Amino acid sequence: MGLFRPTAQQTVEIGGPFTLTDQNGAAFPDSNLRGKPFTVFFGFTHCPEVCPTTLWEMSEALKALGPDADKLRVLFISVDPMRDTPDVLSRYMQSFDQRIVGLTGSEEDIATVGKAYRAYWEKILTDDGDYTMNHTASIFMMDADGRFIGTIAYEEKADVRLAKLKRLISGS
Numbered sequence: 001m002g003l004f005r006p007t008a009q010q011t012v013e014i015g016g017p018f019t020l021t022d023q024n025g026a027a028f029p030d031s032n033l034r035g036k037p038f039t040v041f042f043g044f045t046h047c048p049e050v051c052p053t054t055l056w057e058m059s060e061a062l063k064a065l066g067p068d069a070d071k072l073r074v075l076f077i078s079v080d081p082m083r084d085t086p087d088v089l090s091r092y093m094q095s096f097d098q099r100i101v102g103l104t105g106s107e108e109d110i111a112t113v114g115k116a117y118r119a120y121w122e123k124i125l126t127d128d129g130d131y132t133m134n135h136t137a138s139i140f141m142m143d144a145d146g147r148f149i150g151t152i153a154y155e156e157k158a159d160v161r162l163a164k165l166k167r168l169i170s171g172s
Contacts, residue, residue, distance in 0.1 A: 014140065014148035015040075016116035020077065020109060023089035023102040033146065037168045038073035040140040042119040043133075044080035045092040050137050050154060051076075052095070057161065058139070059097035064162050069099065071169045077113060078104045079121040079135050141168050 019029040039058070043051035055076060062069040076093070078084035081104050084092075089102035104110070114121065121135035137154035141164065149168055152161050 018113045020103040020105040025086040037144050040075045042077050055096045062097045074100045076102045
């Protein structure tokens with residue numbers, strides 16, 4: 001018996017149209033992203049480690065990119081719209097590079113976007129009666145036409161992250 005060899009390339013679509021609300025309370029449709037590559041990270045403002053670390057790492061990457069950073073859009077989409085109102089997002093995003101856009105919306109809108117991006121999250125109740133969220137920790141990289149290019153892993157080495165972002169920006 002030989003090895004299984006697929007006869008056609010199998011692909012999964014990642015990404016899709018959406019309209020959410022940015023940290024300033026304005027509508028943010030995906031059409032705002034057309035013509036520039038972008039990254040999407042799903043998280044929440046009450047996250048104790050993964051989200052602030054990832055947003056800080058992306059802030060550092062934007063600095064390292066210099067003028068090329070303006071050729072890239074960076075999105076942080078909240079998976080906790082009950083707590084992450086535009087006002088809460090606005091305060092939270094002040095700790096990171098101003099070019100990173102925080103987005104929220106209704107639970108239904110967030111679920112639709114999450115499904116399109118194949119992102120995962122789950123509300124986990126804590127002993128004190130509050131909750132936290134388990135969630136996808138990868139950053140989705142999308143080209144200027146909104147096609148999925150790849151991911152950046154949580155705590156990926158800075159030089160690897162930067163190289164991936166440079167390739168994304170250059171379109172290669």
